[in-house]
Amino acid sequence: MDFMELLNFYIVPGLVLGSIYALGAVGITLVFAILRYAHLAHGDIATLGAFIAFAAVTLLGLPVYAALPVAMVVTAFAAVGIDRLFYDYLRERPRIVTVMASLGVALMVRSVVQVIWGVDAESYIRGIARPENWWGIRLKDREIVTILSMIGLVLALQLFLMKTKWGKAMRAMSDNPNLALLSGVDNGKVVFLTWLIVGGLCAASGFFLGLNTELKSMMGWQMLLPMFAAAILGGVGRIEGAVLGGLIVGVAEEVSVIFLPSEYKAATAFAILLLMLLVRPTGLLRGKVL
């Protein structure tokens, strides 16, 4: 195998896949950092976002990329609604109760998607798109858009957290909720903001997964494990860690095929997760210890 082949068929697909994981992992890490629990409905909310974008394309006739912001906004408010309906009144209870509730929410969201859009595979753009050759690297437009959008969204989020008042409030609450409350940070508003951002990121990851493959009602659920692996690999609570983790998990899954029988590909993320928890539970970038 020469270098270009390695790049084209293993590294590039891995990076595209990794970008999709990264968008999901950033959301997971935010929930972990600010609300302090594992949110298991993350994948299915991503599915919901992907299908909302699909509705925007088919019903409103929007161009595919214009459907992304629509889906992000709608899903953001859906996520806030889910928090109000299901998680809010569990906030004072042990965390594990909320984790289990999120599993129930995952099943409900998936069923809603199945009831509205059915269970068939769908796609935003019919037909196939052959990659173009960029100095020997084979890339499709939508893959370039996926990677660039991921970088753009994460930079915007990072700027928001560092520079704005509410971003600082979110970080304060992540560090110490009681102290933040004492200093006048409105916890309720921070939770609201967190879910807005998380919902939007979920929609983006679902959208890009659907764009690069197909839309299926199980697509998000099947991404959940690699996303968690990415978040923990990078260090819980670290945005840049989640991005790094996502890219590593994506590339590792694709490259694993060279060394392992391909049926073990799906287990790669799991192996990374186990190894990381065993060797360095704080993650690559020293996140919080839960």
Added chain:
Amino acid sequence: MKNVRLALAGALLGATALAAPAQADVKIGLLGGVSGPIAAMAPAMIDSAQLAIQQVNDQGGILNGEKLVPVVGDSACNPQNATDAATKAVNIEGVIAIVGPHCSGAVLAAANSVAVPAGVVIITPSGTSPEISKLDDKDLVFRTVPSDDFQGRALARTLLERGTNKVAVAYLNNDYGKGLAEAFKVEFEDKGGEIAGFAAHEEGKASYRSDLAELADGGADTLVIFDYGDGAGLTMLRQALENGFFENFVGGDGMKSDAPIKELGAENLTTFTASSPVGAQSEALEVFNEAFKGVGGDPDAIFVTTSYDAAFLAALAIEKAGGDKAKVAEALRSVSDGKGETILPGEWQKAKELIAAGTDIDYKGAAGDHDFDELGDVPGVYALFKVQDGAFVVDTEMK
């Protein structure tokens, strides 16, 4: 006060006694992959089974005029959901026989953990894995679809006849994919073909490009995919076409789904063929086609004939067994053993009268005669399909 309570209790008791119908309905489980990777195929299959049940009810009902009631369950094409759905059907709904589940892994799980211990007959219209023949099933597991052992071998011979001597094989890592791939591999290599790549993959991954690159390394220009056309098979086909890993694509029956045509476009599938069981042309098939068209069904959809036959056979067996669960398996063999008065699809009233008179009957189904062998299997006829004008048409018969 005491008297009032007593009266109330008495009234309630009376009401329940009245509410219980004089004749209990006879329930039959219809388990299928309503969600999951074969979701696009399942509705038509369940509809055709419902047609059989509707005909039974329209023509005098089952046993003493009772209604045959279908209990639809979602086996989601995986072992966990199949076990759940079968448990619910058997233990809560109290079904007397099960038609389905649709996928091989689901059939194995439902049979092993629920139906066989409970002594309930299972007839699958589409579970094709050779593993199902090997089940220790106390003669309770049947199928109206031939085992993939036949299909894999027939496909191998057909490809060799067409001059394809070197292929790579990608199969889904479950009972269906594995069974088919192994049967294919044995026959293909026996007859002098070369397998240049042979790898399993998991479903639900976003990218199979690395898998495809590994397979293409062997130098074959034909990829044989044993997967589902609504699941990973679609993603794989898309990525292989987009990146030009292979020139020709051959699928098993799971790939003969409308999803690839709908999502990838017929113009991109000119080099794609898929094998699938076909009903041999017969009077029974025509009768079924008319009846299924009559209720708005598409008789060319995959596995509708086998689903219909499975449901109709189950009804016949229940009738013959007199509603006794323990005798259904034995009755099933006797209503379709090639001996006795011929019953065609939809001829419920005739069958019912003959059974009542004690005459032997023999069901000739839409998909074939269904003379079960000792493993509960039936032999099969296959054809290789190609895509033309946005639909699958028969390319060659397979022997």
